Amino acid sequence: MMRDIKLVEVRSEIAAGTRGASLGIDALKIASLDKLSDFFTRFDPINVQDANNYLWKGNRHPQAKYIEGVYQVLKNVHSTIESLRLDKKFPIILAGDHSTAAGTIMGIKAAHPEKRLGVIWIDAHADLHTPYTTPSGNMHGMPLAMCIHTDNLDCQVNEPMEETVQYWEKIKNIGGNFPKIKAEDIVFISVRDTEEPEDYLMRQYGIKNFTTEEVRALGVEKVAKSALELIKDCDQVYISFDVDSLDSSISVGTGTPVPNGLTVEEALKLNAELIKDKRVCCWEIVEVNPTLDTENLMAENAFDILEATTRSLVENF
Numbered sequence: 001m002m003r004d005i006k007l008v009e010v011r012s013e014i015a016a017g018t019r020g021a022s023l024g025i026d027a028l029k030i031a032s033l034d035k036l037s038d039f040f041t042r043f044d045p046i047n048v049q050d051a052n053n054y055l056w057k058g059n060r061h062p063q064a065k066y067i068e069g070v071y072q073v074l075k076n077v078h079s080t081i082e083s084l085r086l087d088k089k090f091p092i093i094l095a096g097d098h099s100t101a102a103g104t105i106m107g108i109k110a111a112h113p114e115k116r117l118g119v120i121w122i123d124a125h126a127d128l129h130t131p132y133t134t135p136s137g138n139m140h141g142m143p144l145a146m147c148i149h150t151d152n153l154d155c156q157v158n159e160p161m162e163e164t165v166q167y168w169e170k171i172k173n174i175g176g177n178f179p180k181i182k183a184e185d186i187v188f189i190s191v192r193d194t195e196e197p198e199d200y201l202m203r204q205y206g207i208k209n210f211t212t213e214e215v216r217a218l219g220v221e222k223v224a225k226s227a228l229e230l231i232k233d234c235d236q237v238y239i240s241f242d243v244d245s246l247d248s249s250i251s252v253g254t255g256t257p258v259p260n261g262l263t264v265e266e267a268l269k270l271n272a273e274l275i276k277d278k279r280v281c282c283w284e285i286v287e288v289n290p291t292l293d294t295e296n297l298m299a300e301n302a303f304d305i306l307e308a309t310t311r312s313l314v315e316n317f
Contacts, residue, residue: 081107253298
């Protein structure tokens, strides 16, 4: 029996700080053509409706920019992923900004609410901010906080407007008024650019972060094994790969590059290794932004990772 893969394209960029992430999917397709790959001919993709038109209207929510649009997109992603999982499909998601990952998690959970869901988050950032703690207001820094249902008021620095709070509550309650994942069922890999409110939650819940140094010292296979072991009590696993987990020398084509990240080879091996676990039910790649990258190098590297991970998934089922 083969994994029934479904490619899902989410061209949302309203939750990012820099413009252009909505073009990342097409940059991946151009990279595949340059590499003479037939990858995109093998899948009939689903397009999830975005709300990028909100960018033309101007932002009214300084602590949660374009939250009305983010809410719409997350609802769209949630219903798409829920129906795919109910249909026993394996979604491979190509997305713009990372906020949409919350919709993915909500959809996986909605399809099988009785199953405990673990998350492996390969990213330079922890994405645990809330409207009450965010320094930027960019909602691609908030998806995991949405899913663990936290406001993190212990670390509050902002006073969001009432309307912002109403939307934030609606977002947390997509798919039901409860946490979609336990904070202790999150494993970070290569997270290295966090603020104190996020560090506070990581300490409070004992969330493990495998640093880039640990990946090098232990080796990719051991890190993958250890990460999966940490969530051994979970019935399902979702892997979210943000290309800014790659080192800033490579990841020019993304909105928030950070030094001291993974090499392309490390990321490729890591994702290919993790996806062998039979509990993995969804894989996602986000935040390719070709407007920051004249050579499309980021998309070419990201495409190699996408193709290798998909191959590993197919071969190891």
